[in-house]
Amino acid sequence: MKRTGSKKTLTTANLAALGAERLADLLIDVAEGHAQIKRRLRLELAAAIGADDLASELTKRLEAVNDSRARIHWRKHKEFVRELDMLRGLIAGQLTALDPTLALPMMLGFVALAEGVSHRTADAKGEIEAAFDAAVEAVAAIAPLALPDPRAPNPRNLGDQLMDLLLHGRAGLGPRVLKNALPALGAEGVALLRARVETTMAAQKRVSGALKAAVQVLADAQGDVDGYIAQFTDSQAVLPPIGAQIARRLAAAGRLDEAIAALDRSTPGSFVQLVGAVLGRPTPPGPGALDWEDAYIEVLEARGQGDLAQDMRWASFERGLSVERLRDYLKRLPDFDDVEAEDKALAHAEDFHDVHAALDFLIRWPAWDRAARLVLRRPGDLDGDRPELLEPAARAIEGRHPLAATLLLRAMILDTARYARTARYKDAQHQLLEAASLAPAIADWDGHEDADAFAARVAGFRRW
Known part of the structure; x- marks a missing residue:
């Protein structure tokens, strides 16, 4: 058995004890045949040299992802998500610490990948979308640290990058990125970008919603209420x-x-x-x-x-x-x-006419005595298909009001049994046990069947 605190446990301290040279040899062995590990090591080495070297390596990788048209197979999906997280983390971490004026356009370049990547993967769980959402949030942290000239030539021209995102970026991301990047634009940059956006809108037969939203962001930054409303x-x-x-x-x-x-x-x-x-x-x-x-x-x-x-x-x-x-x-x-x-x-x-809204309010207030009284007065109105409400309510009142808590549990149990909600069978079994544990505390069932009678009725459901 592995002992807690064993020197064989994979911890930073234990690995550091192996020494730098031995760790370097191990990393080279581990990286053999693993492109992503090799890539990460190269990026870390570049970061150790300086901001320009790290930015150069990151740019190469972002360009490679952008230029690829190959569909991301589901077997490679997790690996791709990990790489996106790694690239974003390096930009938001090491590169920002070294040179935020380089990090900001780099993060905007990362966000610009979203549209192309979205066509190459199903992303059923929204993991890739979450990676780009995190990048949009990272812009808000980097922008106040980066104060480049918005009219400077590429690749540091934020105005050009932001305009490109508004015109060609994934739907919804452009205006959000723009709002987060405002501190780096400054008053002059905001004015220049707004003029460009409005000129582009004037030439469009059907005005882009992203551009209208961008004008509102920029108008807010300028304190122009009428410009905001006009959109x-x-x-x-x-x-x-x-x-x-x-x-x-x-x-x-x-x-x-x-x-x-x-x-x-x-x-x-x-x-x-x-x-x-x-x-x-x-x-x-x-x-x-x-x-x-x-x-x-x-x-x-x-x-x-x-x-x-x-x-x-x-x-x-x-x-x-x-x-x-x-x-x-x-x-x-x-x-x-x-x-x-x-x-x-x-x-x-x-x-209140809606028993569920009333129960939710009385539990949250809290007024648990009144919540219990509500349940005892209107048990037939309870919808057992509301476990997110009924279960926490039962937990809240079971100490002082075991009968009312039992009625809440029974509503969920009966709904599960009657409609054969198989996904909730295990929950219903726990609820039955919980209701049975409350039974000894109930001196008066107030016309409701006792625990044994209820258990027998539930057992009568053939699908249960």
Whole structure:
């Protein structure tokens, strides 16, 4: 048996004890026949010489990846992902430490590989996409350290590289990279690039969405609110998320009345919400509507209309049971008023039409006694196909409310058994055992079948 701390364990300290010469011999042996290991060693040697040598070696490899048209076989997929991670890591690590003005255009060159690589592999798990997303984030860390002249000749002309990414890069990456690279452009570089983008847009019959997004990024950098807004069509400006974006920028510029007008034009509303309101069961707002509400509340506060902002917080909570909205509402109330308001809010949640939204809120608040009471009152409304909600809720309340926790577990068990959800059979077996362990703590089953009767009923499902 290998002992903990054994000198045979593969650790940095144990390998270092072999000595540099012996390790070098081992690395040469290991690298024989392994192109990627050889490549990594060459890159490390180049880094030890200096930034220019490392940049030269990295450029050769990026060009090789870019020029290749061969499809990446699934057997080589993991190896290719590892190489991308290695190249990105060297650029973000050693090269940035040596010379960030070289590292930034190199990282942009890495990001530019995304479009070509996407046509050469299926990337079912999104590993290659994640590698390029990480590179986009790395640009944000490198850009503040790199301050080249944007009009300098290639390969250090960031304006040219960014323009090329906007025109030919993988969809969605160009504007994100541009936003992260802004610190390296400076005010003059931003102005020059915006002029180039707008000139290109003017010559296009159908304007590129990436270029419009780029103008918005650049307009934001210049504090040009109207330039940002101009990139939206009238039909886009009435959408709640876009109305919120416009309003926030107008508010930041001190144009509060215009911000309110932008929000009023983009008030959330849909046929589904209208029907829900008529039926007395309004649909909770989606993420876009919540963001719109956040923006409206922010603008009301900026206008000194705190009472209206509070009314909006409460109305939003009542409609969707947002924990965050209620917390914001309560913390602005005077002492003692907040206690009364909290009781009112929890009572509203307990009687909410959507039992799952109510349970989620009461568990997260937390108000576990009320959550248990909700379950005991409305066990038939529980959807057992919601384990992501019901299971943690059962865990939260099982100590003080074993019957309510048992009903939550049973809802999931019965759903699994009735519909033969084979992927959840093992979970259901654990839930049965957990429910059985709670049974001794239940003195009154309150009309529900006891543990033995329930187990017998579940066993009756032939597919179980």
